[in-house]
Amino acid sequence: MILYRLRCEHGHEFEEWFGNGAEYDSRAAAGGLTCPECGSHAVSKAIMAPNLGKAKAAELPPACPSQGCGGCAFAGQH
Numbered sequence: 001m002i003l004y005r006l007r008c009e010h011g012h013e014f015e016e017w018f019g020n021g022a023e024y025d026s027r028a029a030a031g032g033l034t035c036p037e038c039g040s041h042a043v044s045k046a047i048m049a050p051n052l053g054k055a056k057a058a059e060l061p062p063a064c065p066s067q068g069c070g071g072c073a074f075a076g077q078h
Contacts, residue, residue, distance in 0.1 A: 008035035009042035 004024055007013045012035050018024045024045075027033055033043035 005046040005048045006033065006035075006043050007046040008038060008040040010035070010038050010040060012037040012040075013046050 002018050002020060002024075003015055004018060005013060005015050014036055016033070018027075028043065031041045034041055035043055
């Protein structure tokens with residue numbers, strides 16, 4: 001499923017779900033998209049900002065009991 005932000009010829013914006021990009025293309029070409037506010041069939045994709053997730057901060061390993069022994073798997077990471 002893909003969510004597109006759409007805009008009619010009168011500037012009304014709305015969102016609609018599609019099974020894939022090809023479904024949007026075929027419905028748009030057939031005039032099968034309708035603005036829910038004014039009923040216009042002259043509808044196109046509006047500019048959308050991508051929804052990017054924030055990167056999860058890496059967790060620091062537990063402190064080495066000897067505080068920097070240099071020989072453990074965490075050497076140089078604390």
